[in-house]
Amino acid sequence: MDDSSYEELNGKFTSASKMEEKQMKAIKELVETEKRYFTLLHLCATDIRNHLQFKQVPELDLEGLFGGTDEVLHVSSNLLKNLEDAATGKSDQVLLIKLEDAYKEYCANYENMLQLETNYKKNEIIWKEIAETLNEVGAHTGAITLTFFLVTPVQRIGKYPLLLKTVLENTAPSDEGYTALEKATVAMQELNYNINEYKRLKEVVTKYSRQENLSLRDTIGRINKHSIAKKASRLSQVIKHETGILPKVKDKDYDDSVKLFYIIEKNVTTLKKNTESFITNMEHFQNLRSYHYVPNLVEEHTTICYQEFIQILHQMIIPEFKRRLKSIIYEPLCALSNLFSSPQQLVKKHNDKFLDYEKIQEKIKEEGNASYEEKAAVETYKALHSLLLTELPKFNSIVLQLHAQILQAVMTIHRDLANNVLQFISQHLHEFLFSSKDNFWQQTEETLQKSSVKLEMFCQIFESMMEQAIEQPYNEEKLETLLKKYSPEKIYQVTSNVSGNKELDLTLQRGDLVALLQSTDTRGNTNRWLVDSGGHRGFVPGGKLSPLQPGKHLNNFPLSQCSSVGHIVDGAMSRRKSSPSPERPLCLLPEPMQYEVIAAYQFTARGPHEASLQPGQPVKILEAHDKKGNNEWYLVEVNGQRGYVPSNYLVKVPCTGWRKSFAL
The missing domain is CATH 2.30.30.40 (SH3 Domains)
Incomplete structure (x- = not known):
């Protein structure tokens, strides 16, 4: 082996050693930082929270302040135990899914946690308790606010892709754990993207589902050139849709979900109103206390038994039924009904944003480009559409289940009411039984006869009170004019104002006098009469005319017209009496009132x-x-x-x- 080959081999060995050293260093950093993070998170989610809970600080919302920390702590504990598996090809995909679910809820609610802490800083009593807890429990961390702990999960989830990427860069492609580590790095990057996307959708929901109770002045103050142009643009799109100039873009899945949503909302609202009316009527029925007014129509013993039964029904059975109806049916319906407001706002905003989206798409096709604001509007619409397409079917499914449970509860409490009443009656049924069947029918007939007598007396009293009716003033000259042309039985008075809405209809005031020409119109409608108002002829509703009452003109006309007046008197009196009164001349009438x-x-x-x-x-x-x-x-x-x-x-x-x- 020559010197050059040796140096090349030595260089490769040294490079591999350095890469392995960096890999181990990166893995060590990942594990150690995870341990420190887990320690801080455990201190926040358990020690600090339990300490504040033990103090029982009034108006301190611990659930809102520490919401989601338990789930994050749980997945972080599992991640810490399984970090070594990522480098050996044992990537836990289930753990990544749990990690995403826990962190996306926490990150979406993070702004609310900070807002709560800001509000508590303005309250001296609450913030004093929080500061004392931080000094006692977390003094070694140097933290003076809860933000020091609450921000750690948000920071940590963003560091996972960087730490894993560092480990991946220092791992040889030939390493057996490289593929699994690469998948874990990509999965963690996707996890961060999903969390950010979920947080963005949550912000859109919060923005557009918020209910605003604006005064008229505030509403007018929001009107400007931009808002007017936007409304005009949306109106233009709607007109194009309705006239067929622009075809409607249909999304069957979304349309079906929205249609089902409104059907469910209507059913829940109707059931709530009916339940409220039912409870109100039941309270009116209870207030009657009919057990105090039982007529003595049957034997005394039976009457007493009936009074006791009605009293127990009013004081025990019905109040218990009403209590259960309110707590099990009405209150859940109210809570369920309130859930519809936010989705309704989102659906409404979705419709508005869809019109904006269509307009922007038309512009892009014509000009090939859009402004930054228009691109943001397109992204907002896509986010809203994606959110509703995903979440609205879930909402419908959950509400349907709750609605079905409420209906089952309605049937249950009514069945219990019937059972309670039947059980009570069965225990005391023998006290209501009559000695014989004939005796029962005899007492029934006597009861009906007594009731008939009372009803007849009431009718007589009512008729006597109605003898003298309140009458309207009239124009005596007009009456004299009409009597010259028409017989007295044709004279009628308008009982309420008449406003002519159709052709040939008359407009008359209450108290006006008219002469009846025909008790039907040209089509044979008996509810529309042809009359003469003293110069103008036309149609008026027959139900607003009444024959002229007696005694209205007795003091104002000479006796030469007595015969005519007598017909008016007799005709009017015959309407009030069950039997017709005999004809008699006016001079025999008593002096008028x-x-x-x-x-x-x-x-x-x-x-x-x-x-x-x-x-x-x-x-x-x-x-x-x-x-x-x-x-x-x-x-x-x-x-x-x-x-x-x-x-x-x-x-x-x-x-x-x-x-x-x-x-x-």
Whole structure:
């Protein structure tokens, strides 16, 4: 062997020795730094956390402050035990998957942890307790804030690819562990990429799912040229879609997920509202306390048993059922309903960003380039779409499971209610039994007869109270005009304002008088009547017309018109009585009741030409129209003051007993 060959061989041996030395040094650095990292992490996740938990500091959110540290500590412990396997071809892919799941949640929540610590620094009581814990537990580390510990997982996960790459660079390709080490390095790089991507998606979710309760001033303050241009661009895209100028891009998987999401949301909301109404009605039913008002319709013993049963039902069985309904059904439904707000916001933002994305793609096709902001908008849309496409089906699946469990609980508590009632009845059924079947039917008939008598008495009282109805003032000149052309039974009064919406419809005010020409329209519709309003003919709803009430014009017309007036009286009275009243001349009628006009509603004068009204206040009508002949305004005198008031604010009532009902 010559000198040159010897030197070349010696150089290769020296180079291999140096590479092996660097490899061992890199592996040693990886293991030792992992040990120091694990020690700090263990100190933070267990010692410091347990110390603060033992102090029971009020308003200190330990779960939010140390969220995810337990999972990171667990995978770090396993990684430390298995670091040597990476160089011997035993790369643990399961461990890498667990490592990614633990670190991506921790890194995504890291900003929230820092924000919590910042808030606690402003609270002297909480921060004093945290500082004392750091001095007692972590004094040897020199840490004065929790950030010193909380940032270590974020820093550590980024160092793994660098450390593994160093080991890989100092490992010969012929080494048996080179392939496994190379795979571990690539996997760790992908892990860091996935964590950063997940963190970016989480930031997008946080940004667009946040609910903003802006005032009108703040909303107007956000309007600028950029926002107006963006809204106009989106509106343009929507119009193109709806008119068919631009075909809609469809993603079946995404569309199906969104459709299912809204179906589930509607079902949950409906079930929540129905449950709330059910609980409210149940409370009203309990407040009735019907066991206090049991009529003595059967024998005394049975009545007492029934009262006891209803009392136990109201005081024990129903309250327990309502408690379970609230805790097992209603409260979970409220919590479940609140979960829909964030996905709804994301779906809404996705639709907006999709319109922006389409517009930008059109621009790229035409110009071949896009601005930095437009590229960022494209990336935001892709992130939102990817996130919803992945997470929305999971959300739907979980909510469906919860919804099914709630429905099962609904059936369970109703079944328990029925069982409890049946069990109680079976124990006391013998107390309700009658001595014989005939006795039962006899008491049933007696009960129905007594109930019928009470119902008839109620109807009589109701009819007597309805004899005197509150009537509206009217234009006496118009009545006289209509009576000259039509018979009294054709005269009707408008019971509420009528607004004509169709051709040939009339617009009338409450209290106006009309003459009935035909009780159907041209198509035979019996709900639309043809009338004459004293000059104009047209159609009005038949349900808003009532025959002219008796006694309204008895004091204002001569006896020569008594026969006509008598028909009006008899016709109106026959509607209120169950049996028709006989025809009789007006001169045989008793002296009619006196009426007065009062204010039915409050009205505040808006100028010197108007008068103010208070409910129940007597009013003297001077002119049943304004200066232009409009009968919507009356000239009246109230408390010595004259002015115009709306005619539909006035009513005509008997002189006794009615004013108090308006003066509330």
